[in-house]
Amino acid sequence: MTPLIFLPGMMCDARLFGPQINALSGRRPVMMFPLSGHDSVQTMANDILKHAPPDFALAGLSMGGIVAMEVLRQAPERVSRLALLDTNPLAENPEVKARRAPQMAAVRDGNLRSVMRDEMKPNYLADGPNRGAILDLCMAMANGLGPDVFLRQSQALMDRPDQSMTLRAYTGNALVLCGREDKLCPVERHQMMHDLLRHSALEVIEGAGHLPTLEQPQKTTAALIRWLEDT
Template sequence: MTLEPIVFLPGMMCDARVFEPQIIALGRERAVTVAPITVGDSIETIAQGLLAQLPEKFALVGLSMGGIVAMEILRRAPDRVSRIALLDTNPLAETPQSATIYEPWIIAARSGRLDDVLREMMRAEFLAQGPERMLVLNRFYAMAADQGAEVFVRQARALQRRRDLQSALRRCKCPALIMCGAEDGLTPVKRHQFMAELIPYAELRIIEGAGHLPTWEQPDQVTDALRSWMGQPFVLTA
C-alpha cells in the first residue's frame, strides 16, 4: 500500500528547521515535503501557489501561520487534503484594531530593524517556562533572521488581510488533529478547543511543557500525536 505524503507548512518566519524532529522521524516511514509560505502577500495567493506544486492528495500539517495557509488550502481544495493537523494557529480574521499592530513592525523591518521586530513578535512568554525556553527562543530568532525583511513584510501583509476560516473547518470531512502547547501565550488553548468543536470528529491534543513552538519544545510528544493521526482511517464515522 502506498502511504500518503505529508506536507508541512512552517509558521511565520520559519522554514523546515521548525519541523526537523518530525521530518526525521516520520520521513523514515513515508514521503515528507516542506512547502514554503514565503511567496505572496495574501493567504489566498500563497495557498493557490502551493496547490499548483503539491501532490494530488496529501496529509497537511500547518503550524501557526502555516496552519492558516493549511485552512485556506482546505477551503479551496478539500478533496486533495486527506487529513489535516493544525498546530498553535488561529482560524479568525484580524480585527481592524489587531491588524494595525503589523504596521510599525513593517516600517521597522524595512528600515533595517528586523531583529528588533522579531523580538517583539516572538516573546519569551509565548513559550513554555523552563530551562530550554531561551534556547528555543534564540533558535527561532536565528531561523527568522535568515528569512529576511522582505519575507517578513509579505507575511505580515498576508496576516493583516486574512479571511475568517471557520466555515472551512465546519465543512472539514477528513481526519483532523488540533494541537496546542499547554503554555502557548500567543494562540491559547481555548482557541484550539473552539477549533476542535467546529470540526466533526476532530481530535484535540494539548502538549504539556510546550508553548507556541511545540515541535521544538516537546518534539517527541508532537511526533507521537502526528503518527497516531496518520494512522486514523480516511472515512470517519460516528
C-alpha cells in the same frame, strides 16, 4: 503511502519541524513548503496546490495552519487529513492588525532583529531548559528569511479570511494541537476548532507554548503519528 506536507509558522523554515521530519520521513514521503514568496494566504495556498501531490496529509503551525485552512478551502478533496497546530481560524483581530503597521515600518527601517527580539519571540515559548536554544533558532530562521519575507507575511496575515465555515465543512480526519501555555493562540481557540471539525482529536501539550514541535518534540510527534495512523 499518502505524502505529508508541513507548512511553517511566520518567519520559520523547515527547522521548525526538524524533530518531526526526522521521525516521520522513514514512514512516508514528507515535504515542507515555504511561505515566503507571496503577500496573501490565497496566493500562497494556490502555489502550494500547483506543486503538491494529488492528495496529501497537511499539517500547519501558526501561520502555516492559516495557510493550510486556505488550501483546504480551495481544494478540500485533495486534503486527506488535516493537522492544525497553534493556529487561528479567524480573521485578524483589529487590535493585532493595528500593531502590525509599526512593526512593518520598523522592519523597513532595518530593525527586523529588534522586532523579533522584543515584540515576537518573548510571546512564543513556555519556560523550560531549552528555551534559550529555541529562541536562538527562531532568530536564525528569521534572519535567514529576511525583512522582505516579514513584510509579505505580515500583509498576508492582516488580510486573511475567516475560515470557520471551511472547518465546519471538512469531513476528513483532523488533529487540533496546541501548547498549554500558548499565549498567541490559546487553548480556547483550539477547542473552538475542535468543535467546528466533524472528525477531530484535540491534543494539548503540557510544558509547551506556541512552538510545541520544538519545545516538546516527542509528545508532538507522537500526536502526529496517532493522527496519521488513525483509521
